[in-house]
Amino acid sequence: MCISFPGRIIAVKDDNHIAVIEIGGSEREVALDLLDEPVTDGDYLLCHAGFAIHKIDAEEAKKSLELLQEIIDNEIY
Amino acid sequence: MKYIDEFRSPKLVSGLLQNIKKSAAIYERPITIMEVCGSHTTAISRFGIRELLPETIHLVSGPGCPVCVTAIEEVDRALWLAAQPNHIFTCYGDLLRVPGSHLNSLEKIRATGAQVKTVHSALEAVALAQKYPEQKIIFMGIGFEATAPTVAAAILQAEKLKLKNFFLFSCHKLMPPVMHALLDEQELNLDAFLCPGHVSTIIGSKAYNFITERGLAAVVTGFEPVDILTGIAIILEQLINGVDEVKIQYRRAVKEQGNLKAQAIMSQVFSPATVNWRGLGRIEASGLVLRDAFSAFDALQHFSPPASQSQVNDACRCGDVLRGIIKPNDCKLFASTCTPTRPFGPCMVSNEGSCAAFYNHKI
Ligand code: SF4
Numbered sequence: 227m228c229i230s231f232p233g234r235i236i237a238v239k240d241d242n243h244i245a246v247i248e249i250g251g252s253e254r255e256v257a258l259d260l261l262d263e264p265v266t267d268g269d270y271l272l273c274h275a276g277f278a279i280h281k282i283d284a285e286e287a288k289k290s291l292e293l294l295q296e297i298i299d300n301e302i303y
Numbered sequence: 304m305k306y307i308d309e310f311r312s313p314k315l316v317s318g319l320l321q322n323i324k325k326s327a328a329i330y331e332r333p334i335t336i337m338e339v340c341g342s343h344t345t346a347i348s349r350f351g352i353r354e355l356l357p358e359t360i361h362l363v364s365g366p367g368c369p370v371c372v373t374a375i376e377e378v379d380r381a382l383w384l385a386a387q388p389n390h391i392f393t394c395y396g397d398l399l400r401v402p403g404s405h406l407n408s409l410e411k412i413r414a415t416g417a418q419v420k421t422v423h424s425a426l427e428a429v430a431l432a433q434k435y436p437e438q439k440i441i442f443m444g445i446g447f448e449a450t451a452p453t454v455a456a457a458i459l460q461a462e463k464l465k466l467k468n469f470f471l472f473s474c475h476k477l478m479p480p481v482m483h484a485l486l487d488e489q490e491l492n493l494d495a496f497l498c499p500g501h502v503s504t505i506i507g508s509k510a511y512n513f514i515t516e517r518g519l520a521a522v523v524t525g526f527e528p529v530d531i532l533t534g535i536a537i538i539l540e541q542l543i544n545g546v547d548e549v550k551i552q553y554r555r556a557v558k559e560q561g562n563l564k565a566q567a568i569m570s571q572v573f574s575p576a577t578v579n580w581r582g583l584g585r586i587e588a589s590g591l592v593l594r595d596a597f598s599a600f601d602a603l604q605h606f607s608p609p610a611s612q613s614q615v616n617d618a619c620r621c622g623d624v625l626r627g628i629i630k631p632n633d634c635k636l637f638a639s640t641c642t643p644t645r646p647f648g649p650c651m652v653s654n655e656g657s658c659a660a661f662y663n664h665k666i
Contacts, residue, residue, distance in 0.1 A: 229342060230449065230501045232306045257426060259456045262564035270306060272504060272556050275446075275453040276424025279565060280504045280556050282306060287555035291309055294319075294533065 230274040232282055235267050245278060247271060306555065310527030319532040320355055326539035327357040335361045335492060336538060337627055339482060340499030341368035341655025342526050348660040350528045360535065363491070363627035364660075366481055366583060367499060369446040370397045370653040371625060374579040377474045378403035378649075379611040381443050384472060384602060385409055385417045391435070393428040394443040396421040397653040400646055404614045425457035425471075432461065432469035441602050443472045449501040451475040451591055452565040455572035458593070458600055470602035473591055475573070478502050479510050480589035481580060486517055490628050495520035495538040497531070500553050505569070507561025508549045520546050525553035572597055581615075581649065582622025619648035624657050631658040638662055 233247030233256070244255050245265065256271065256278045263281055265271065271278040327334075338344060344364045347353060353362055366372045382403050385392035392409070399410040399421065413419040422428050428442035444454040454471065461469040478499060485491060496519065498511050503523045514521040520541035524534030534552045541550065551557050571594075578590030593601045615622075619641070620634040631637050631650065641647040643659050650658040 230504075234305070257456065259459075260452050260562065260565040260568060262562050272501070274449050274501060276426045277453045277456060279449065279452070279501065280562060283555045287306060287309075290533075290552075290554055291315075294315055294529070 230272055230279065232270050233273050235265060235269050235271060237267060238265065245271065247273065247278075249273075307527060310525065310529040312529060315529045316532060319529065319536055322536050323360070323532065323539060324357050326536065326543060327359050330539060330543050331359075333359045333361065334494040334538075334542060335363060336495045336497055336535065337363050337365045337485070337491070337493050338497040338499075339365040339367040339478060339485075340497075340502065341371075341653065342501070343367065343497055343499065343524070343531065344657055344660050345655055346526045346528075346531060348664040350531075351664070352528065352531055355532075356535070363630075364624070364657040365485060365627050366580060366625040368650065368653050368655040368657070369450070369476070370395075370401055371621060371649045371656045372476060372481075372580045372583070373398075373401065373445055373474055373649065374581050374613075375403060375615050376579065376611050376613040378408075379613045380603075380608045381409060381472065382407055382412060383608045383611070384441050384443075384606060385419050386412055387606065390439045390441055391418045391420055391431060392441050392443070393420050393422045393431065395423070395445065397655075398443065398445065400652045401649045402616070402646060402652075404611070406616070406647070425454045426460065429457050429461050429464070429466065429469055432466045433464060436468060439468050439470065441470045441472055441606075443474065445474045445476075447476055447478050447499070447502050448505045448569070449499075451573060452505055452562075452569045455569045458572050458597055459568065461600060462597070467599075469600060470605050471593065471600050472602040473573070473593060474578075475591040476578065476580065477575065477589050477591065479506070479513070480586050481583060482511070483513060484583065484586050484589075485626065486514070486519070488626060488628075491626070493519060493627075494542060495522075497534050497538075498523040498549065500525050500530075500556060503551075503553070503557045503561065505562050505565050508551050508557060508559050510561070511549045515546050515549050518546055522550040523553050523557050525556065580625075582625040616647055621648040621650040621658070624650050631661040634658070 233249035573591035650656040
């Protein structure tokens, strides 16, 4: 049905109601009405059925990958 | 692509598989893990994850595909609404080929002249209502908590625009009540849930506390191979060391409390109602209907479709597939009579349906 996907913000417009996002080389617009935090150019948004539903937490993504890598490298997992 | 490629790293995948094998050997007993999200079902088939796991780990699919759980009477009502003159009936593309009673479908009635238009978002349907004020635009809303807030926001938009020609046929369903119902399925004997990623973005991981309180493992997981395998590794760890709380693997997109703003918009517009699920029957407070303040947008109140004499095709075992009791290829019609181009049941229609996922990925 409507898959969710991550897209990078190129521009925020219409009084912070709409973001233009880039996803896999193409551009589209998503509504920001459901977001619970402010966003800005360069942020990644999780988009679903025409709306951004979450600002992707870059810090958490980095942390979980690093932790996994460390655990696997040390074979202590 | 960022946030996708890193979570497909072959090195991480093989490290995780080693870990899972070790833990499965320590745990010894067979375990059954259910996923209840159509995107998980698709990803598990697409990346061949079942084949990579030790024999003792069984992955079963539950009622995670929104198209598949749509009750037959809802499909029949949609067919009735779409057949009314001077309307434009809008829905997501996946619904077009879902068979109603007598294998009728929106696609078939469109071929005979009904105005059926597919959209990617409820906002597109609102825009149509704005563009064609002389036409009545009906939008059929399906999906769980990831989708329902987007439809609620579209209703608020229609209200703001003072539209009198936009109507919602709400068939939205809620995940925690159906997961609760599945805990009591004796035949299933579940050990753990892979909780849905994007539903949890909205409702948060705390919505599943009732699962760990019953002693089952639960982890909210993303959709890439590294996400899913980490989720399974965490489940094994929970089962070996004792289950305490719902874990979040998908931290980049999910918080314990979820998205409070989206939750508020959803509950401003909708209230929970007891509804019928395909294959699972009526479940208390498991669907969403428009609140009285928004009844002017309610397609059922405005058009009053007659009660239908809906008839499920008995040979289709979607109900058992959706409860995880049988695998798609246990159905006699699978891949012979029933294929994605000639679907007998909804589970073969949507890409997220278990039967379609098995068929498309040849497992
Ligand atoms: S294979 Fe077709 S008929 Fe059988 S359960 Fe799946 S959708 Fe129904």
